[in-house]
Amino acid sequence: xxxxxxxxxxxxxxxxxxxxxxxxxxxxxxxxxxxxxxxxxxxxxxxxxxxxxxxxxxxxxxxxxxxxxxxxxxxxxxxxxxxxxxxxxxxxxxxxxxxxxxxxxxxxxxxxxxxxxxxxxxxxxxxxxxxxxxxxxxxxxxxxxxxxxxxxxxxxxxxxx
Amino acid sequence: xxxxxxxxxxxxxxxxxxxxxxxxxxxxxxxxxxxxxxxxxxxxxxxxxxxxxxxxxxxxxxxxxxxxxxxxxxxxxxxxxxxxxxxxxxxxxxxxxxxxxxxxxxxxxxxxxxxxxxxxxxxxxxxxxxxxxxxxxxxxxxxxxxxxxxxxxxxxxxxxxxxxxxxxxxxxxxxxxxxxxxxxxxxxxxxxxxxxxxxxxxxxxxxxxxxxxxxxxxxxxxxxxxxxxxxxxxxxxxxxxxxxxxxxxxxxxxxxxxxxxxxxxxxxxxxxxxxxxxxxxxxxxxxxxxxxxxxxxxxxxxxxxxxxxxxxxxxxxxxxxxxxxxxxxxxxxxxxxxxxxxxxxxxxxxxxxxxxxxxxxxxxxxxxxxxxxxxxxxxxxxxxxxxxxxxxxxxxxxxxxxxxxxxxxxxxxxxxxxxxxxxxxxxxxxxxxxxxxxxxxxxxxxxxxxxxxxxxxxxxxxxxxxxxxxxxxxxxxxxxxxxxxxxxxxxxxxxxxxxxxxxxxxxxxxxxxxxxxxxxxxxxxxxxxxxxxxxxxxxxxxxxxxxxxxxxxxxxxxxxxxxxxxxxxxxxxxxxxxxxxxxxxxxxxxxxxxxxxxxxxxxxxxxxxxxxxxxxxxxxxxxxxxxxxxxxxxxxxxxxxxxxxxxxxxxxxxxxxxxxxxxxxxxxxxxxxxxxxxxxxxxxxxxxxxxxxxxxxxxxxxxxxxxxxxxxxxxxxxxxxxxxxxxxxxxxxxxxxxxxxxxxxxxxxxxxx
Ligand code: FES
Ligand code: FES
Numbered sequence: 001x002x003x004x005x006x007x008x009x010x011x012x013x014x015x016x017x018x019x020x021x022x023x024x025x026x027x028x029x030x031x032x033x034x035x036x037x038x039x040x041x042x043x044x045x046x047x048x049x050x051x052x053x054x055x056x057x058x059x060x061x062x063x064x065x066x067x068x069x070x071x072x073x074x075x076x077x078x079x080x081x082x083x084x085x086x087x088x089x090x091x092x093x094x095x096x097x098x099x100x101x102x103x104x105x106x107x108x109x110x111x112x113x114x115x116x117x118x119x120x121x122x123x124x125x126x127x128x129x130x131x132x133x134x135x136x137x138x139x140x141x142x143x144x145x146x147x148x149x150x151x152x153x154x155x156x157x158x159x160x161x
Numbered sequence: 162x163x164x165x166x167x168x169x170x171x172x173x174x175x176x177x178x179x180x181x182x183x184x185x186x187x188x189x190x191x192x193x194x195x196x197x198x199x200x201x202x203x204x205x206x207x208x209x210x211x212x213x214x215x216x217x218x219x220x221x222x223x224x225x226x227x228x229x230x231x232x233x234x235x236x237x238x239x240x241x242x243x244x245x246x247x248x249x250x251x252x253x254x255x256x257x258x259x260x261x262x263x264x265x266x267x268x269x270x271x272x273x274x275x276x277x278x279x280x281x282x283x284x285x286x287x288x289x290x291x292x293x294x295x296x297x298x299x300x301x302x303x304x305x306x307x308x309x310x311x312x313x314x315x316x317x318x319x320x321x322x323x324x325x326x327x328x329x330x331x332x333x334x335x336x337x338x339x340x341x342x343x344x345x346x347x348x349x350x351x352x353x354x355x356x357x358x359x360x361x362x363x364x365x366x367x368x369x370x371x372x373x374x375x376x377x378x379x380x381x382x383x384x385x386x387x388x389x390x391x392x393x394x395x396x397x398x399x400x401x402x403x404x405x406x407x408x409x410x411x412x413x414x415x416x417x418x419x420x421x422x423x424x425x426x427x428x429x430x431x432x433x434x435x436x437x438x439x440x441x442x443x444x445x446x447x448x449x450x451x452x453x454x455x456x457x458x459x460x461x462x463x464x465x466x467x468x469x470x471x472x473x474x475x476x477x478x479x480x481x482x483x484x485x486x487x488x489x490x491x492x493x494x495x496x497x498x499x500x501x502x503x504x505x506x507x508x509x510x511x512x513x514x515x516x517x518x519x520x521x522x523x524x525x526x527x528x529x530x531x532x533x534x535x536x537x538x539x540x541x542x543x544x545x546x547x548x549x550x551x552x553x554x555x556x557x558x559x560x561x562x563x564x565x566x567x568x569x570x571x572x573x574x575x576x577x578x579x580x581x582x583x584x585x586x587x588x589x590x591x592x593x594x595x596x597x598x599x600x601x602x603x604x605x606x607x608x609x610x611x612x613x614x615x616x617x618x619x620x621x622x623x624x625x626x627x628x629x630x631x632x633x634x635x636x637x638x639x640x641x642x643x644x645x646x647x648x649x650x651x652x653x654x655x656x657x658x659x660x661x662x663x664x665x666x667x668x669x670x671x672x673x674x675x676x677x678x679x680x681x682x683x684x685x686x687x688x689x690x691x692x693x694x695x696x697x698x699x700x701x702x703x704x705x706x707x708x709x710x711x712x713x714x715x716x717x718x719x720x721x722x723x724x725x726x727x728x729x730x731x732x733x734x735x736x737x738x739x740x741x742x743x744x745x746x747x748x749x750x751x752x753x754x755x756x757x758x759x760x761x762x763x764x765x766x767x768x769x770x771x772x773x774x775x776x777x778x779x780x781x782x783x784x785x786x787x788x789x790x791x792x793x794x795x796x797x798x799x800x801x802x803x804x805x806x807x808x809x810x811x812x813x814x815x816x817x818x819x820x821x822x823x824x825x826x827x828x829x830x831x832x833x834x835x836x837x838x839x840x841x842x843x844x845x846x847x848x849x850x851x852x853x854x855x856x857x858x859x860x861x862x863x864x865x866x867x868x869x870x871x872x873x874x875x876x877x878x879x880x881x882x883x884x885x886x887x888x889x890x891x892x893x894x895x896x897x898x899x900x901x902x903x904x905x906x907x908x909x910x911x912x913x914x
Binding site: 001020022027030031034035036037038039040041042043044046047049076077078080081086090093094095096097099100101102103104105106109124125127128129131132133134135136137138139140141142143144145146 | 183185186188189190192193194195196197198199201202204282283284369370371372373374420421422423424425451453454644645646806807809810813814815816817818840841842846847848849850851852854855
C-alpha cells in the first residue's frame with residue numbers, strides 16, 4: 001500500500017514518518033515511532049489508555065488518524081517528566097500507590113495533567129468526572145484520585161511560593 | 162524438608178523496621194514514565210504481524226478451510242490452522258487445550274480461533290484473513306447454564322459423560338461433573354431450625370476486563386529453540402503446556418514475562434501463543450500477535466455464570482443449624498472452571514456442622530471460562546449472604562451479630578477437611594462492628610448492605626534466588642509474576658531479614674530458563690510463597706555471612722550472631738571484634754570463597770486463610786433504577802500487611818470489581834449466540850465517577866506459618882462484594898435481590914411492579 005509522508009512534533013521534537021491512510025495515531029506512535037508509553041486497551045475510544053495531547057487537546061490517539069498529525073504538536077507520556085525530575089503527578093502516583101499494574105497510568109497521567117491545567121483546584125468529584133474516560137481495573141480509583149488531588153495541591157503551593 | 166516450612170521463625174514481638182511501611186515500588190518509576198514494557202511493547206526487528214481468524218458462529222462443524230488465497234497474497238509469510246499442530250484425543254487435557262487455541266472439528270463459540278496468518282503489515286494480515294474460506298455447518302447452540310444442563314440441550318462434545326454421578330446415563334451430555342460436598346446431617350439440622358429460607362439466585366457471564374489485551378512475540382530459531390515473550394501469570398506453566406501441545410522438550414522453550422497490565426486470573430491460559438510460535442516457525446521470522454478488545458471479550462478469560470438454590474436454617478437464638486445448596490457452573494466450551502472452589506468456600510467462615518452441596522459443571526457455547534479472583538466463589542457467596550441477611554431481619558438481629566454468633570474460629574474442621582489454625586474471622590467481624598461506617602446511622606433514603614467472605618489462600622511450587630553483590634546490595638530473582646506489587650513486598654521482607662535498606666534490594670522477574678518451576682501467580686499465593694523462598698534464600702545467605710565472619714575472626718561459627726545487618730561476636734567470651742556488615746563481608750567475596758547467594762525451591766505450605774467484610778451504603782434512583790454507591794468500607798485480615806499501601810489497593814480494587822459485577826457487567830448475546838457488547842462502551846466496568854472513596858480497615862491476625870505472619874490478600878476482597886451490594890440494594894428498596902447484575906432496567910422493573 002502506498003504510504004503518506006507526515007511531519008509532526010512529538011514532545012517538542014520534529015518527527016516524520018510514513019503511514020498508511022487508515023493507520024491510527026496510536027498505532028504509529030507505538031509501532032512506527034516506538035513510543036510505547038502510550039497504551040492501546042480498546043482501539044475504540046472507550047478506555048483512555050491511549051490518551052495524548054494533540055495541539056493541546058486531550059484526545060484518544062486511537063481515534064485520530066496518523067495523517068491528521070501533520071503539522072500538529074503531540075505530547076505523550078514520554079514527555080511528561082522534566083529533564084531532571086518527575087512531574088508532580090508522577091511522583092504523587094508513586095508515593096500514594098496510584099498505580100497497580102500500571103497499564104492505565106500513562107493515559108491517566110496525561111488526562112490528569114490536562115485537568116490541572118484547566119482547573120488547578122479540582123474537587124474530588126471534578127477529578128472523578130474528568131477521569132471517567134480513563135478505565136482502571138486494578139485500583140478502584142481511590143488512590144488515583146488521591147494522587148491527583150495531592151499533586152494539584154503541591155502544584156498550587158509551588159505556584160504560590 | 163525446608164526448615165522454614167516447619168518453623169517460620171514468626172515472632173509477634175519482633176521489632177520491624179521495613180515490613181509495614183509503604184515504600185515506592187520498583188516497577189513504579191518505569192510505569193509512570195511509559196518505559197515499562199508490557200506485552201505489546203516489545204519491538205523485534207523483522208517481526209511479522211500475526212492475526213487470528215475467528216468463528217462468527219457460536220457452534221458449527223468446520224467442513225473445510227481453504228487458505229490458498231490467503232497464502233498467495235503478497236506480504237503473507239505464513240498461515241496456520243489446527244492441522245499444523247499435533248493432535249491429541251478429545252477430552253484429554255492437551256486435546257481440549259489445543260482445540261481451545263485452534264478449533265479442529267468444530268467451532269464451539271463465537272470468536273473461537275480457527276486459523277492464523279503472519280504478514281508484513283497489519284493491513285496485509287487483515288486482508289489475508291478475509292481470503293480464508295471456511296465452510297461451516299451451523300449447529301444449534303446453548304449458552305445459559307440451566308439450558309445447557311437440560312436433557313434436550315444441543316451437545317458440544319460427544320465424548321462427555323458426567324463424572325461423579327452414579328445415576329447419569331451413558332450418553333453424551335453437557336454436564337461434565339457432579340460434585341457432592343458436605344458433612345453432618347442437614348435433615349436433622351433443618352429439623353432443629355426455627356426459621357428456614359430457601360431461594361434461587363442467578364449471576365450472569367462476565368469478564369476479568371484487564372485493560373491490557375493479551376500480546377506475545379514468538380521467535381523460533383533454525384535449531385527449533387523457541388523464545389516467547391508474553392504477558393502471563395505463569396511463565397513455567399505456559400512453557401510446560403506449550404511443550405506438551407507442541408510435543409517438544411520444555412528446555413527448548415524459553416518464556417519471558419513482560420510487565421502485565423492486569424490479569425486477575427485471566428492470564429493463566431494459553432490463547433494465541435501456540436499460533437504465534439507455529440507462524441514464526443513456518444515464516445522463519447519473529448511473529449507478534451496483539452489481541453483486540455473484541456477478541457479479548459469473545460475468546461479469552463470469561464467468568465462463569467451461575468444458577469443456584471440455597472437453603473439455610475437458623476434457631477430463634479441465632480444458631481445456624483444447616484445449610485444446603487444445589488448449583489450449576491458454566492464452564493464455557495471446555496471443562497475446567499475450578500467450580501469445586503464454590504462448595505468448599507461458600508459457607509466456610511460459619512462454624513456449621515451440617516452442610517450439603519451438589520454442584521454441576523456444564524459446558525456451553527461461550528469461550529472456556531478462566532480464573533477470576535476467587536474463581537466461582539463470589540457468585541454463590543452472593544446467595545448465602547443474602548439469606549443470612551434475610552434471616553437476621555427475621556430474627557430481629559443485627560446482621561453482623563448473627564454472623565459473629567456463628568463465626569468459625571481456630572480448631573473448626575471445614576467441609577473440605579482442613580482444620581483451621583489461627584484465623585481472623587471473629588476479629589474481622591469485630592473490626593467491622595467497631596468501624597465508623599458501621600456505627601454511623603444509615604443515611605435517610607439509603608440502604609446498607611453487609612456481607613462476608615472467605616478464601617483459602619494458596620502456596621504451591623515456588624522458586625527464587627537472592628544474591629548479595631560485592632557492594633552489599635542485593636538482587637532477587639522471582640519465578641512468579643508481579644500482578645500489582647509483589648516485587649516490592651518481597652524485597653521488603655528480604656531487606657528486613659538482612660538488615661539493609663530496601664533501596665539496596667532489587668527484585669526481578671525471571672524467565673523460565675533462570676529458575677525452577679513455579680505455579681501460576683494466582684489464588685493469592687505470590688507474595689506469600691515467593692516471600693517464603695526469598696526469606697529462605699536470605700537466611701541461607703545469613704548463614705554464609707556468619708561462616709565467613711567466623712573465619713575472618715578465627716572463631717567458631719556459634720561465636721557469631723547476625724543482628725541488624727551485622728555479624729557480631731555472640732558474647733564477650735568470643736573476643737573483641739568490630740561488627741562486620743553485609744557490605745564488609747561482601748567486599749571480600751572476590752578474593753575468597755566467591756559470591757554469597759541463596760536459592761530456594763519449595764512446595765510452599767502453610768498459607769493462612771483470609772476473611773473479609775464489606776459494608777456498602779447505596780441510594781437507588783426510583784425514577785431510573787440507577788444505583789449510586791455512597792459509601793464503601795472493606796475490612797479484611799491481611800495477617801500482616803507487608804506494604805499497607807499495596808494491601809489497601811488490593812482491597813479497593815477487589816471492591817470496585819465486585820461493584821461492577823454486581824451492578825452492571827454481563828455479556829449480552831443475540832439469538833445466534835454472538836456477543837452484542839464486546840467493547841468497553843457497552844460492557845461497562847466501573848469508571849471513576851461511579852464510585853466513592855473506598856475505605857479500608859486492615860485487620861492483622863498473624864499466620865504463624867509465615868515469618869512475618871502474612872496472609873494472601875488478592876482474592877478475599879472480591880468474595881463478599883456481590884452479596885454486600887445486593888444486600889444494600891435489597892435494603893434500599895425493600896425488595897430482596899436474587900439476580901445480578903442489578904442494572905437500572907432490572908431494578909426499575911421491580912420498583913414499578
Ligand atoms: S485505546 Fe484508545 S481509548 Fe482505548
Ligand atoms: S493500575 Fe491496572 S488498570 Fe489501572
